[in-house]
Amino acid sequence: MLPISSLRSSSSRRAAQQAPSVPVLKYLTFRLGAEVYGIDILCVQEIRSYEEPTRLAHAPEFVKGVLHLRGVIVPVVDLRLKLHCAEASYNAFTVVIVLKVQDMLLGAIVDAVADVVALQDDAIKPAPRFQGAVDTAFVRGIANVDGGMLIVVDIESLLSPAEMGLLQQAGQPESVP
Incomplete structure (x- = not known):
């Protein structure tokens, strides 16, 4: 387990030294394959080394199961599968980011946690919108x-309301085999 406060980066130190007029937000960056993603650090509860979750029958492929975390049942999703990335093998760098979502x-x-970066809000440019098959x-x-x-990912928009409902059910103690 890696406490969030121990993650420091040179870019976040540089941003802290500047006096920006635009709000600065911090993001935990992580890798999925060759891409680097960022998620609002305020959603992150902790970072844990990967351990095999308890599988749930009839769950969607991206729902890998549940973990028991200090008395709480936590549903676990594989973001590579959710985002339709090529599946990578689990290795020593694979981690589980525990997030507070809704x-x-x-x-x-x-695949791996990279760093914490501080970004001014205006440094984040809108993602291109594709018509049809690409959901951004x-x-x-x-x-x-x-x-x-x-x-930069909005974790609350990543999962549909139906998927969130499924995961909330998975987090209930009576649903664990």
Whole structure:
């Protein structure tokens, strides 16, 4: 388990030294395959090393199961599968980010946690909108960080209301085998 306060980055220190007139928000960055994503640090409860969750029968493929976390049943989703990325194998860098989403805890499996970055709100540019098959509703925007692209995710938009309902049910103690 890695406490969030221990994550520091040079870019967040540089941003803290500046006196921006635009609000600055911090994002935990993580990798899914070759892409780097960011999520609002205020949603992050903790980062845990990967452990195999208890599988739930008839759950969608991206729902890997549940974990028991200090008396709380936490549903776990694999973000690679949810975002239709090529599936990578679980290894020593794979982690579960425990998030607070709509008053519930949710575990998100990612390839690796990278850093915490501070971004001014105007540094996040709107994501391009594609008609048809590409759903970018969960993408808050895209930022250029240290010469690379950071996809800023709105975790509450990533899961549909039906999926959130399913995960809330999974978090109930009576649904665990």
